[in-house]
Amino acid sequence: MKKVVTFGEIMLRLSTPGYARFIQADQFNATYGGGEANVAISLAQFGIPSEHVTRFPDNDLGKAASGLLRRYGVQTGHILYGGERLGIYFLETGAISRPSKVIYDRANSAFAGLQPGMLNWEEILKDAGWFHWTGITPAISDGAAKSCLDAIQTANKLGIPVSADTNYRKNLWQYGKTAREVMPELVEGCDLIVCSKGDAADMFGIEPRREDGSGFTSVCKQLQKQFPRIKKIVNTKRESFSASHNSLTGVMWNGEEMLKTPVHQITPIVDRIGGGDAFMAGLIYGLFTYKNDQKALDFAVAASALKHSVEGDANLISADEVEPVMQGDSSGRLVR
């Protein structure tokens, strides 16, 4: 496969050790992560070449973040350096009935300072086979949104498939425009989206209608009508029994039918962050490898379930490791 290019912000992630609460912490574990970069890293573990495009401050933290991408096999040749600071998020890991908790400190980041024209998308995408973005990027700043639009339109022009995880986060979108105003033009250029019922309502004003069939199917039909380039609409359903025990299923509307996966029980959760990104990477890998929607979906959910056992944002799991779980073997027997 040709390389997958992902685009989005990367933050320094500072998590308290073990289950320590923020007010107890004398130490933080440090790594770097962001929704789109997590997809790129996961793909690299699956053996698919990937490159991440972002903007870092020109300091040692930016260098460290860039080093992390390369360490896990992601190309970094088009990353820009400049601007104010690296966004940060603080993470405290929950257990039992106590939720994990995130404090964001990402305003005024180098990425938010992106301006259209800084990135030469023709150049960046010339060898690419896929482009992926998420709804976080256009929420960060007007410049980021416009850069994203530029990327999508360039990909469209070059005939490169585009995927997006709509990922609506109400607390972002602070720069004066709303998701309702910005997202439609971006999603128009997409071939595949991950989108929940809630996102469809919040971002596109689409509500389930009885005449289109039950719930999510109705939403998918309307989405395809509004955005005719979209071929597949995918979603995961997470049930949360406790902070330590979730279950996960995936669904895909491929324009014809609604595919479903078995339910994966996930307990005890090691690290819940990045589960959706692991799903997305699994989906891209699965579609490419299996040329079969059901298998791709099964692979994606299995990959996402496995992510919950991996510390950090990114799904450091190989395709070999996903396969048995995808085929229903979650026994986790010792591998010698």
Added chain:
Amino acid sequence: MKKVVTFGEIMLRLSTPGYARFIQADQFNATYGGGEANVAISLAQFGIPSEHVTRFPDNDLGKAASGLLRRYGVQTGHILYGGERLGIYFLETGAISRPSKVIYDRANSAFAGLQPGMLNWEEILKDAGWFHWTGITPAISDGAAKSCLDAIQTANKLGIPVSADTNYRKNLWQYGKTAREVMPELVEGCDLIVCSKGDAADMFGIEPRREDGSGFTSVCKQLQKQFPRIKKIVNTKRESFSASHNSLTGVMWNGEEMLKTPVHQITPIVDRIGGGDAFMAGLIYGLFTYKNDQKALDFAVAASALKHSVEGDANLISADEVEPVMQGDSSGRLVR
């Protein structure tokens, strides 16, 4: 609310990292805790002013313990410094069918050296709105018992409500008096007690009688008869499926009826120590805040359940965090 004053010993807690056994340990995590101080810290997290009264050795360990109280918002203005040493307890955390294990090394502590008159309770309690003690304190030494009696009687005189957790520990009570001899006079001054059937038998010779109704109800009626100041008698029931999985319910006899809470499943347990103290603090907060026994009890059990997710002795959980769990939402969904 006016401040809650708690009184009791604080020990240095030395716990092995992770699940290491004592004989493996090359390191100990250090914190400071004690039943009554744990209540004070938890109340401070709930936004209720609290002060802890104790006696520390006049060395850096005493200073560190005092610093821990202040760090978590507890006032320390009446702590005494002097005496021999700081009591210590060593903790090894269990899992599966292996229990957690405690080694006490608390003899001859500064607190045990307390003598009546060292603490000026009139002064200490003059701005207080509540006084709390536990059955550990009178078990430690004759001086501690007498200081506790002095505190209770002063509170009674000043019209300050008094609560106690009877907490019978047979291995303590080494100084020549028995709980049966000492406790009744102390409990006489209490408005609310946490007391199990076992404690009622061991400390007050009260056994369930058929004519008073079934088990705990009968005990409560007799306790109220013997100690007419007591208005509420509370208890928790813990089922232990394994060292990693317990469940918890609370009951309260309010003089009229026996209230109960739903059962909370607690798994996987992070730190079991201080669950009872978290309950007590939740109860004080709940009674004060809700003016409703059932809600207070529900809050208390939810707080106690949450404690099992927090490392250390004290329940570093805010009231905002208890509320959803109290209302039945134990889903632990990520908070951004």
Added chain:
Amino acid sequence: MKKVVTFGEIMLRLSTPGYARFIQADQFNATYGGGEANVAISLAQFGIPSEHVTRFPDNDLGKAASGLLRRYGVQTGHILYGGERLGIYFLETGAISRPSKVIYDRANSAFAGLQPGMLNWEEILKDAGWFHWTGITPAISDGAAKSCLDAIQTANKLGIPVSADTNYRKNLWQYGKTAREVMPELVEGCDLIVCSKGDAADMFGIEPRREDGSGFTSVCKQLQKQFPRIKKIVNTKRESFSASHNSLTGVMWNGEEMLKTPVHQITPIVDRIGGGDAFMAGLIYGLFTYKNDQKALDFAVAASALKHSVEGDANLISADEVEPVMQGDSSGRLVR
């Protein structure tokens, strides 16, 4: 009881902290372990004198490994020093559906360099009451196999009972002989073996036959026919629901009947390595202490279940701690 002598390789075990994957690890926890040595250490915790015989390189790692044995009460007086290197295994701990993973790096170890005659078994075994080996040892090198045969035959001559865990590992056995060629002569000298249906087939060509009764019983009867010294054949059945949750049962053919134990639920698993060795040690202790096959088997499975709560290879659990679990109390209530 007179001392139990165990014989086998010990490796440096390097495990990633927490749930870190190998490619994330900047640190390894280091300990030393090996199937037979794990049995010796566990027996020492049960109060049974034990000695381990092996060969270490004459460097600080060999000294450290030897020190670990002594630390946990195992005698080390007949260990040889010499040869190339200490074998190593790297361990990554799994969770949920992600398995634990081992990378072996044990070729050309000091132990593999053992030659017949290096060890004076008459001298070593003169005060022994039991000799234990596993199928790992003869798989490592021709010299190790011959040394093992020498030990078994000496034990037979001295009237010392011999136990073995057949433990077939296909990836070992690289030195030109097969388990089928080597094992029978070794097992001939055994009084008790732990052997699965799979091992019986792979190592001795024994398959269940309908005329001997169902599955494992048939295998046991044939094993006893082929190796008439064998009095008991034992096995455990592990069900793996996930990397974090297994269950365990034990069975024993004592020549007359097939004994079974209750099923132990094991969750959440702390460290799965050495579960079989803990079982073996429990069995030796149990047979010696209870003189009752069922109780011995019950003790062995309880010991093995408890091992899953202990970090490292060896079961640092006392007999006092096994007993309640063996009797069905897996409640793991706090021990003060």
Added chain:
Amino acid sequence: MKKVVTFGEIMLRLSTPGYARFIQADQFNATYGGGEANVAISLAQFGIPSEHVTRFPDNDLGKAASGLLRRYGVQTGHILYGGERLGIYFLETGAISRPSKVIYDRANSAFAGLQPGMLNWEEILKDAGWFHWTGITPAISDGAAKSCLDAIQTANKLGIPVSADTNYRKNLWQYGKTAREVMPELVEGCDLIVCSKGDAADMFGIEPRREDGSGFTSVCKQLQKQFPRIKKIVNTKRESFSASHNSLTGVMWNGEEMLKTPVHQITPIVDRIGGGDAFMAGLIYGLFTYKNDQKALDFAVAASALKHSVEGDANLISADEVEPVMQGDSSGRLVR
């Protein structure tokens, strides 16, 4: 002594463990510090009551920072909660010829968002005996500068002595005013300042003049002329032989003569941050305790030298520990 009130920003300090470089770090040690708060903490260790006034974001990091102050004995009753974020600085510890390195990420902090009138200085200072600020505060924002001026003028009105460390940092001062414009009005209200020749030039345009005597003396005379309230001008001279070895001397112009201290050799440096704040705290303590300028200066430099042995920003050293060093005993003999 009545309490010393300090005013200024506190940042989260994230330092790499040991000598790790930023690009190597997978972990950060976390503490909280700021020039003025460091003075307050040090004074509390010396037994002088102190209170720190600042503004924190209303989140767990703000709570943790506030908890750190209380842990070390500083009062926090007038701290404001609100605004955007907590400023951060990243620290990498140097050695040999490699310098320690700081990356600031402090823009848009809660403290920078301070507005005049938010703090009721009449109320805050009503029980104070001393007010201390540094040149960092007015450099952060116009609001911070105005709040500082308000504080100084209130102190002047209440007859409370005021000290300042001019501490010119060119990279700050980004909000549109220069130090030259802002500082004079603030320094006008001071009784004692720490000020280097460089700061005098940069902030007040004062250069040494031959007619006033050599170098620093000339500067001091001019400073006193321009700011007649100033009674003492103090400075330290640090020689840097390497990142691991510095030396330190102090000088004080008391309006009459230039006092000097012996030179302290400082090697190997554990933590260089906060050396100047330790000096300032030592000076306040020394002046108050000894009523003797030379002794106060000697104490201050000894305190600052000792700070280099303490991890973190603040000088966790008692007066008892400073005294022998102040008297020339730097032998560091074991204290049992």
Added chain:
Amino acid sequence: MKKVVTFGEIMLRLSTPGYARFIQADQFNATYGGGEANVAISLAQFGIPSEHVTRFPDNDLGKAASGLLRRYGVQTGHILYGGERLGIYFLETGAISRPSKVIYDRANSAFAGLQPGMLNWEEILKDAGWFHWTGITPAISDGAAKSCLDAIQTANKLGIPVSADTNYRKNLWQYGKTAREVMPELVEGCDLIVCSKGDAADMFGIEPRREDGSGFTSVCKQLQKQFPRIKKIVNTKRESFSASHNSLTGVMWNGEEMLKTPVHQITPIVDRIGGGDAFMAGLIYGLFTYKNDQKALDFAVAASALKHSVEGDANLISADEVEPVMQGDSSGRLVR
């Protein structure tokens, strides 16, 4: 050489990590140590068989302490288990002009509870070649002192050389007798002592007299007169330039002349505890190996200097490693 038997208390040592002060510490590094046990461990590293005799509480901490001795090659067959608790000492490591600091918490230890007759010294010493004790032991309790006397007299009877480090610690000796009363009878049975001028004065009332020659020589002559069995009196001189830099020399009066060693510069100090015990072990090894007083003394001081580079109480250094330093090569060149 036949085994060296040492006798004395072992404490749990809890040291803060790095240079953390007690009031900062959230963690302690744990090991076990005591003056006499440190000698035994060091001898075992030198290849001399050694056994330590002490009394531990019968709990996991006692087991862990005993395990540490065995780990480093010391025999533990005569250790008693019983009594109250394990003594503890807390250690904070100094740097620059800040001293290391020890908080003792050793009262009422299992060792202090020793009673004469508990230890069968005839049995213990029957295979011994040397007996060693220090002045700490008789300072702890009357029972410990009497046990020590019993040991010394038994050694004398069996013709086993006896060494002592007089090691006067004023703060001990709390049980009602003074060193002046107790020590002479014990030292009477010694063949070799380490004793400073100060100890000679404090414990035996011996002051230098002009007629016996200068300082320490005079003291030695008087000591030999008073205790005619003593053949060698040894001492070290430590200069303390800072907590991080000391120097060390050794002197020995062998009845005829005063031998001296070169001065060893020791910087930067890693762990200063146990330097004297390392010296003592080096002396025993040196006397036995070299049969030459000067070489023995040179070895002892070199061993002690090296100890300062080793974490923990005991000198984990082989004789091979001491030899070059003893011969003047302190270059510390990398050993591959």
Added chain:
Amino acid sequence: MKKVVTFGEIMLRLSTPGYARFIQADQFNATYGGGEANVAISLAQFGIPSEHVTRFPDNDLGKAASGLLRRYGVQTGHILYGGERLGIYFLETGAISRPSKVIYDRANSAFAGLQPGMLNWEEILKDAGWFHWTGITPAISDGAAKSCLDAIQTANKLGIPVSADTNYRKNLWQYGKTAREVMPELVEGCDLIVCSKGDAADMFGIEPRREDGSGFTSVCKQLQKQFPRIKKIVNTKRESFSASHNSLTGVMWNGEEMLKTPVHQITPIVDRIGGGDAFMAGLIYGLFTYKNDQKALDFAVAASALKHSVEGDANLISADEVEPVMQGDSSGRLVR
């Protein structure tokens, strides 16, 4: 500059934390390093593109090692995967007079299994501007030596300058050939070598001769006579005052004169490993950047001195950081 290609083995480096001895260690810090790779990493920090060529086992440790190279900016596109195992070295860090100590466990590595023809050097070197190797590589195996010769000859053919660090290690060279037999043909193709007097004698039989001038000059002249392609011969002189304090000077014979650098004092040493590799990288950078032998040499020694402050094998220091030290400023003043 075009990329520098380096070729050689990389090992897993396992170092004990702090100053822990091997026999104390319960943990190892893990990184990956090797002489030639260290040069590549250092060059990447200086902004010079670099690529490392080696062979790793096809397992997670090989992936991790490869990830480390990319993390620090080194290209890894021609690394081979296959063979037995990753070589390991264990490191214990010395202090004072105790040397650092290395235990090698590198036999039978994937790299040692290299065979001529596995690497297509024409392809690898086609875009290269420099090729670097060391005397370690041909010492490892015949295949490694032949691969190295192939690389050198290809570089010569392509007109790419070749540098080597002769680095004689007697303990390697176990495969049946001697350095004397193998090295001359390899060095013949070099333009620049780092070579000590000792290496010249051991590897080429060259001893200083009076007629060629004093010591090293004589050696250089003979080396140039024997290997006429060599233009520069370089060496460093390390004086070792202790394990914690070394000094360093560099010399270069450029065919005309013997250049020298000032002496750098290096104390306290953080990590001594890789000092020579840092020198080599500094030399390549310096020659390329300054086009001036003296400046290049000064840069190289300054870079090497700085390496001693960096944990791990590789010199994570930028050119900006070397420059002040090269110009004589070793003051290590805090960089904000």
